[in-house]
Amino acid sequence: MSPTGNIVTPEGIVRGEVLLDEERIVGVQADATVKGDTYIVPGFVDIHCHGGDGASYTVGDAEQAIVAAEFHLRHGTTTTLASLVSSPKELMLQAIEAFKPLVDDGILAGIHFEGPYLASSRCGAQNPAFLRDPDLDELAELVDAGAGAVKMMTIAPERAGAAEAIAYLASRGVIASIGHTDASYEVAKDGVAAGATAATHVFNGMRPVGHRDPGPVVAVMDSPSVVCEFIVDPVHLHMGTVSFAVNAIGADRIAAITDAMSATGMPEGEYELGGLRVKVADGAARLVEGGSIAGSTITMIDAFRNAVHGAGVSVEDAVKMTATTPARLLGLSDVGAVTHGLRADLLELDAELNLRGVMRAGVWVHRA
Known part of the structure; x- marks a missing residue:
């Protein structure tokens, strides 16, 4: 499942979805209908x-x-x-x-x-x-x-x-x-x-x-x-x-x-x-x-x-x-940001910045 939420990119925070192709990020798609206060940040x-x-x-x-x-x-x-x-x-x-x-x-x-x-x-x-x-x-x-x-x-x-x-x-x-x-x-x-x-x-x-x-x-x-x-x-x-x-x-x-x-x-x-x-x-x-x-x-x-x-x-x-x-x-x-071409090392944080999920190379290795 692709991560969704408030995505912290080098250009700013985008509400939407991180698009993945196996272990790589292929883009960030804005979607105002995404609900919740989740943050998506790089590993x-x-x-x-x-x-x-x-x-x-x-x-x-x-x-x-x-x-x-x-x-x-x-x-x-x-x-x-x-x-x-x-x-x-x-x-x-x-x-x-x-x-x-x-x-x-x-x-x-x-x-x-x-x-x-x-x-x-x-x-x-x-x-x-x-x-x-x-x-x-x-x-x-x-x-x-x-x-x-x-x-x-x-x-x-x-x-x-x-x-x-x-x-x-x-x-x-x-x-x-x-x-x-x-x-x-x-x-x-x-x-x-x-x-x-x-x-x-x-x-x-x-x-x-x-x-x-x-x-x-x-x-x-x-x-x-x-x-x-x-x-x-x-x-x-x-x-x-x-x-x-x-x-x-x-x-x-x-x-x-x-x-x-x-x-x-x-x-x-x-x-x-x-x-x-x-x-x-x-x-x-x-x-x-x-x-x-x-x-x-x-x-x-x-x-x-x-x-x-x-x-x-x-x-x-x-x-x-x-x-x-x-x-x-x-x-x-290939790491350190949520942007096209980088490895999909991503974290899902709740509104209080508690860790809810860890993805490394496109695979969730931890989910709360």
Whole structure:
């Protein structure tokens, strides 16, 4: 059955029907007689997710990766990167070997290494034992092993050799993202000049903004070539901050992310992230030792609702943040919007933006 309702397209909201030919969208047909308050939006694209449903990408295990990807698919994420945390090279290579077949099969869109080239002073829930300066030989080994599967890496631009590492990643078609950094405004700008085109969970894991010391937050938001991630979760950001960001740089430069960990969708209690103990209580995940926030327990549909209901973002801009902009950052031309020729990754939402159905490649994989 073709989806009908208020269809959010790149040109605006159209009341009608999405026309399908097997796994592809062939058009959007306006029909004023369509009843109900349903929204049809493109499937979410999450470029920063560590796991869910008790399973974690961070351990480099294919079976756990499948569980996590299927969980987030049921919650509207039709395209996802598997994000790891700072790890020894051996685990990074293990993850590439385990996840490359899943990338080839379309279960994952690629791998995001959040670290290990991060600032110790802003490591957050990253294991400090695994942090190190960038190594071009190590990078080459990882990228070569991935054969296209490694899509993104987070780097602190102040680390020794970071500019060269960023330039190398850009030359290999890997997104270099500035994050977990205590860099000055100038050093962060140097990272952008070297080729960084993204910024990892802006505000979180970064030197705070000061009017005489703007730091990395202002540097990345002030760089038109950079897509900025935001964890649209009131644990990480006040919704007023999200509203400010959208008004300041626009939804075309924002990728809403979950930063979800294995505890997402699970009971509160104690979990593990990168070898560190994490306690989840009252919807927040924090390290047992130190209390740093350790990822989130939200899904992308939560992020979408938080953006609209919490931050006052329009539904059209929320679609850009959760689908169109991250798809463009990844260089994906067949997902991220409801328009002719793209894969039929579609979500059906009710008037309150609760998820009612998930379609991937023209097939309903979940219906409420």
